Amino acid sequence: MKRNTTIDLLRIIAILFITTWHSFLFSSYGLRIDVRLQEMINENCFFTFGLCSVSNFLIIGVNLFFLISGYCRIKFSVRKIVLLMTETMAVYILFAILAIILGEIKFSIKWLADCIFCVRKYWYVNVYILLILFSPALNLLIDTWDFTKATAASLIFIFLSGVLYFVFPLPETGINSGYSIVSAGGLYFIGGVLKKHSKKIQEKSVVLCKWGGRMYSVALLIIVVLILLSQFFAVAILKNAKISWKLFSYNNILVMLFSICFFIAFLKIRIKENSIFEKAITLLYPSVFIIYVAQSCGFEFMKHFRSILIDYFANKFGLTFSTVFIIPNTVIVCSVLFIFYEIFNFLFKLLFSILDISFIKKTSGL
Helix, strand or coil, rough: CCCCHHHHHHHHHHHHHHHHHHHHHCCCCCCCCCCCCHHHHHCCCHHHHHHHHHHHHHHHHHHHHHHHHHHCCCCCCCCCCCCHHHHHHHHHHHHHHHHHHHCCCCCCCHHHHHHHHHHCCCCHHHHHHHHHHHHHHHHHHHHCHHHHHHHHHHHHHHHHHHHHHHHHHCCHCCCCCCHHHHHHHHHHHHHHHHHHCCHHHHHHHHHHHHCCHHHHHHHHHHHHHHHHHHHHHHHHHHCHHHHHCCCCCCHHHHHHHHHHHHHHHHCCCCHHHHHHHHHHHHHHHHHHHHHHHCCCCCHHHHHHHHHHHHHHHHHHHHHEEEEEHHHHHHHHHHHHHHHHHHHHHHHHHHHHHCCCCCCCCCCCCC
């Protein structure tokens, strides 16, 4: 079955969003609330407002991955879970060894234990494994519920997760202080519904909006304005870092709605078959998961690497000037990690060829 190149492109865009977001967190911008976000707001609220607004849009990369998982459907497979955990451990161990070489940490029993149980450090991997386990039930609901029931369930989820859970968070439903399985499952369900009832949704769009297929683009524009206004209110008027930080949440209802509308609008893109662009996408998309695992390993040297250009120019010329290098920084980080993926993939395919195991699998969720 031919792959959906548009979805593969969306995977690449999502990891670019996440990589850029990560570069913000640990750079001189210090957008983490426990570092210096409040200080930045007090120093230059309008500059900080710009950065916080950009962060609001970048954070949708996480939601996009779960929407993609539902749209493409996950099939329950113990082998997939084992492969996912194995490749996560392999990448982490390689970077843990590099951390020892660089003098960041020392070999110890704790280091060994961290390597063995490193999967718990990756909240996305934990949530994705749970999605694999729950996928039969979620897929059954998607397949059996009609359009009316599926729409109602989707709206209820958006309200519960995007309003109630956002205002009154339930930490026990999260994993490693990361994304909640409730929110992930809901977005998975919505992605599946969008695929199954795509024709029905298109018909409703034409009825509801004279622009037809442009309905979601219009909705995107409205949500963008609301996101900007909410961040402006938090940063420029209230000057409150806690509120601004909370607006970055994946389950902020505006972020969720923006993710869904962005996803639907993006699906309308058509990529010419056998074009250079399609070949480039086919080359790049398998590396997405490894890029995520590598940049999220948690070692200090990786945190510095993720914001290498931003920090360099921020220290030389100040934060404002360094914003010019946000995109080049992301390109450099992803390019280096793509090279790492190619080497990693080649060596492990070679190593496990005797067992007929292709170590890096193109999992449906990434």
